[in-house]
Structures are given as structure tokens and as C-alpha cells.
Amino acid sequence: MNASPAQGVRLEVRGLTKSYNGRPVLRDLSFTVERGELFVIMGPSGSGKTVLLKHLIGLERPDAGEILLEGEPVGPPETLGRHRVAMVFQSGGLLNSLTVAENVGLYLSEHRLKPPAEIRRIVAEKLALLGLEGTEDRWPAELSGGMKKRVAIARALVVEPQLIFYDEPTSELDPLIAVTIGRELVRLNRQLGVTSVVVTHDRDLAFGIAHRIAVLHAGRFLALGTPAEVRAHADPVVRQFLHADFAFEPHPTPEPVSRLP
């Protein structure tokens, strides 16, 4: 695989608008993700993040606006195929009826791009890249949440992508595995030069890995910039989202338990 930083593609979104049953979910969104950039879209649940991602990958059609990959519209499947776009789903999206190796090699085997021996070699290589050696014959149901996510990333890498979308890559993971996954995203972005778009509500992940962050709320970007710019943003909703924590009013100190005589 070519590790040149020029491998990524440029993604441009212009005036993207979508409503469901008359309820607007995306409102006139416009932004650009540069080649090789790690762009994070964050926002609270129900802000439209996953809907936006589905439009970017071509699974949904917008009511208005356009999405361009290197200047070509995303709609036709050939555009996604030509620019080798991959996606890592929130649940992993692994096919439960296939083993780990069959899942990872699915793109190559279904499109008959390589002979079986070559597919086995590529699958082993991608699994090793993500620290999953020896899991080839296991079933998705036997894997932990973190392993499923890493298998899903391995499956995405087999496409040799120029653009990867990650949907909530650290959800349902404990903090240690979440950090491991975050490091993997950065390493793959640096090593392979892939343009990466990460959708998450994990603030630590966003500020830890992003080149730029967009904060989505009620279908609109309230803030878009470098992590430092977003952190310093004055919008009260952005500040509330970024600074919400578990600091409750302290309880009165309990009475000391009287000692036994």
C-alpha cells in the first residue's frame, strides 16, 4: 500500500439539507475536508451526526445540496468505488454469518480481485496491523466490543481506502480500549495518509486526535475550527457541550460515626 500523504481525497459538502417527515435534520451544511486531514464531527445525541455520515457515504440522498469527492458527486456508486471509500460502523457492522477472516477479506473475495491465497495473506497482514493475529477463524459473536471495532477497521483497510468514515469508534468501549482505538486512528491517518472523518460525541477522542473539529447541533454547525479554536468558542451551547461534567453540588459532610466506647 502506498503510504504517501497524498493518498487521501478531498471531500466537499455544499448546502446539505435533509428533513424526515417535515422535521429538518440537516440544515444547509457546508464544509470541506482536505486530503489527509483527520476531521472530527462531534455533537450531542440526536444532533444529526449519523444522518450526516449516511449522506457522506451515499447511503441516503439529500433533499438539497451536494457532496463532492475530488469534485465528483458522491451519488453514483462508481464515485465511491473509484476513490475507495470505506466506513467503520458504530456496531462494527460485521457479518455474523462469516468468520473474522471472511469478514475482512469480503471485499476482495466478492469482487474476485485476488486469488484465495493472496486474500488470506492480505487479511493476516491487516489483522496483524491492528494487533488481531490469530483471530482469523473466530466468529464476530466471540469477540469483545473493542475487537469487533478493530476487525471492522481491518475490513475497511482492505479496500486500501483514500477516505475512511468512522461512526462513534469509541462508543461502548472502556477508556483503555477507547484510547487504543484513538491511537490506531491517528497512526493509520499518519501512516497511510488517508482522509479520515470521525463522528463522535466523545470529547476526549475528538480533542485528542482531530486536526479540525466541527460541533453539530440541531442539524447546524455551531463551531468549526482547530481544537484550540473550538475550545475557545463563545457560543453558549458549544461551551455547555464541551464543559459539561459530573461536578455536582457537594453533599453535606456526613456525621462522623461515633466510636464504640
Add this chain to the structure above:
Amino acid sequence: MFHDIGEVLLLLGRTLRALPQTARQGRKVLEQLFEIGNASLLMACLLSLFIGGVLALQTGPVLAERGLHHFIGQIVGLSMCRELAPVMMAVLIAGRIGSAMAAEIGSMQVYQEIDALRTLSINPVHYLVLPRLVAISLALPTLVVFSILVGWVGGALVAVTNYQISISLHGFVKSLGNGVEVMDVVNGLLKSLGFAVAIGAIACQQGLSTTGGPRGIGRSVTKAVVNSIVVILLLDYVFTRLLMHLD
């Protein structure tokens, strides 16, 4: 309802257009054939044995009373191959296989497996629907052949052993041979092919349009089975009229 009918027809059209891809999906077709056969053959034989038997038991004594017991083979033979085997096997397959197809594809839809296929540029119609539709279209007529033969055996057993009917095995077979022609069996097989396509298309369409988590999967399975049975009975009338007209 009209929305569902439209979607089933669209899916059927897409699957028919994908038929030239069948050879590429050969392994999946074989897997599906094995699953259908494995899940249904024993039950199909058991069901057919008793249907043939009950048919002989219900009609035999009445015929015998009127001295027409030599028609029993003909009645069992024709009923099994023209009507009972195709319809009963189709209902059985709708319940056992149609429900499993809708549940499997429905859960793949809910758990984003089908979205994952699309992002890998794999067409879900080629990957999921085509092998299932081809397999069920091969399996149901095959099951109907088994059902007809076993139904005849069931009818013969009852006709020979029941004292009210009192016909010899030779007499039963002769009556059956005189009354049943190859075209009667072919009629039954053509009907069952139509039923198979309907069951496969309805089950896959319901699976693909599943929304809303585990409850949605349950809803899709129920709709797949109920719609299939209704369509089987409607198509049965249409096919019967059509085949009678052609006869």
C-alpha cells in the same frame, strides 16, 4: 399494502435482472438449498404421509358405499399432485423458511450489516436475495415431488388396510396410474415454482425493509409469513384457472 406489493415487484425485477450472476453465488445457493432441505424434508414427508392417508380415509368409505372404490387411487393421486402437495408444501416453507429469511435479513438490516455490504460496493440483492430466491425455487418443487410420492404411499396404506375401503395395493396403483398423467404432476410443479418465487421475494423484501430493532424484526417475520400464505392462496386460484384453461 400497495407499497409492499410494489416493493416486492421491484425486488423481484432486480433479482431477475441479476440471474446471470447466479453462477458466482453458487456456493451460497448450495448453502441455502442445504438449509431448506435440512429444515423441511422430514416434516414435509411426515405431513404428506398423513395428508394422503386422511384423504383416502375421508373419500374411500363414501366411494366404497357407492361401489366406486376403484376410483380411490385416482382421487388421492390427482388431489396430491394438483393441489394438496403444492399448497401444503408452500405453506410449510412459508412458515419455516420464509420466516427464517425475513428474520436473518431483517437482523442484518437492523445491525447495519447491509449498510456495511453497500459501503463495500456489494449489492445486497446479488449477495443476499439472489441465492435465497434461486435456492427456494429449486427446493420447493423438489419437496413437492417428495410430497406427492409420500402422499400416494400414505393414501395407499390407508386404502389397503382400511376394511371399509377394501382395495388391493395392485388395484390402488392401477387406479392411480389410470387417473394421473405426467401433465398433472407438471401442473403441480409449475404452481409450486410460482409459490416459491412469491415466498422468497416477500420474505426478502420484508427483511430488507425492517426498521426499529428487535420488535421490527418480529413484525417483519409475522408480515412475511402472513403475506406469503395469503399470496399462496390467491395465486393457487389464479394458477388453477390458468392451467385448467391451458388443459
